[in-house]
Amino acid sequence: MPIVIIFALIVTVFLFAPVLIVVPMSFTTSQSYAFPPPGYWTGQYAKYFSDPTWYLPTINSFTIALGTAILTLALVIPAAYAVVRYRFKGRAFANMFLITPLLVPTIISAIAYYKYLSYPKLVGTHIGVILAHTCLATPVAMLIMAAALKGYDRNLERAAMMSGAGVLRTFFYVTFPVLRPGIVVAGLFAFLNSFDETVVSLFIAGRAASTLPKRMFESIQLDTDPVIAVVSTMLFLLVICMFLLQALLRRRQFHGS
């Protein structure tokens, strides 16, 4: 058993240590990927916030991810409701069909959208990227929404109906508030799915709707601009903050109940 624990710890270091390198790299004075950095300053941060080719893709990524999350929820909430609540012909097929975007390699979706969205002239637009990202985010949001609906006590609804509330009233005053945490998590996953998505954006985002992952990819491929370390550090810190936040929320929920 101690050997297994030691092995697990080594694997953990392999998983975590390489990422930490981005923090010192973001303060480097060098114009290349030299590590350890020859000197430290905050100039790369100033450069990130003053260079539109970096901060505009960041804004685009947030806009596109938000649009994707809203559109995905609008599609997924009723669909998950149908799949969990009803037993009907074609249910297994619907289940399967709604997760297929997860199973298709993204490079294939990428070239498919590149061609398909060029006819309505949506390549290089925010809307085009949102439309594509919504397909890719649907399976994950669907799985989360369905899981949330399954853990939901239907007696609450029955009680509301017996007290005389109609179908719509029951949905908006009982079902929706109880499901809100599940909806928030599904929306968050859709947001992150879009925010991180690289390959489809690479093909269809163009200049005007260029996303942060696309900009990072191009930065790595074309030059050794150390600003990418600044972006990496901020993304890494964002993930840690979100992780701590959800742990805190979960703990509070646990203590509350």
Added chain:
Amino acid sequence: MLMVRPQIVAWALLAPATIYLVVLFVAPLVQVLFLSFTDPKLSANHFIRVFSAPLYLRTLGVTFQAAFTVTAACLVLAYPLAYVMARSKGRLGIILLAIVGISFWTSFLVRTYSWLVIFGNRGPIAALYEAMGWGEMPQLLFTSFASTLGMTHLMLPYMVMALYAVMSRIEDNYVRAAHSLGAPPFAAFRTVYFPLSLPGVINGSLLVFAIVMGFYVTPQLLGSPQSRMISQLVAEQVNELLAWGFASALAVVLLAATAIVITIYNRVAGLDRLWGD
């Protein structure tokens, strides 16, 4: 009160998502399939080329080999880690879970970039070689090794999560029962714990294998230009050569290969497991 058949209500609720995916997911893919046979003219020539030219056969080989290697490496590294996470009740389990979770959510590009720095000719490995006086360091960047290692690093949290999801539900009592019936520790693990953890092994392997088959970013940024994966050829055909017909044919072959893997998985394990039904 108006009574509507549940069948109709269910499909009405499903309609927006279904129609959306048909128009914006299925249709673009069907177009790719169509192009693979018709661009520039109606023929199966693109497919004949994929399966007869040594270059493309080699690419298929490289792709499958990468998927196998990464899946196997992830399994070997992830299994003990997930095991310790699932079985340690105290602080250790929580810390490991947090690290795996944070890694899972950290962007692929951020992590690929770290490897670029580490393997770079001005990176920490190069610095170590210089400090120790070992002379020139071996070329690491832009090799199959870098690409495979990078993908293993990226896919590891997926495998750990898939294993952990199953392992955290295995009750200690089963293993304890085996012990108290006289099984030595390893025998108890092999005959009781391991079979119970198999669904996690299968889920994780499918997930990693399917993702690596179509991986583009990491092989493109870290890998060798001499042994490229099929996704890189697809991108090149579209971006540099505008050869839509041939790119589409390569995409269809990749899609078919992925479909075969998923079908085998479905036979063995059942895809509806994903839904936890």
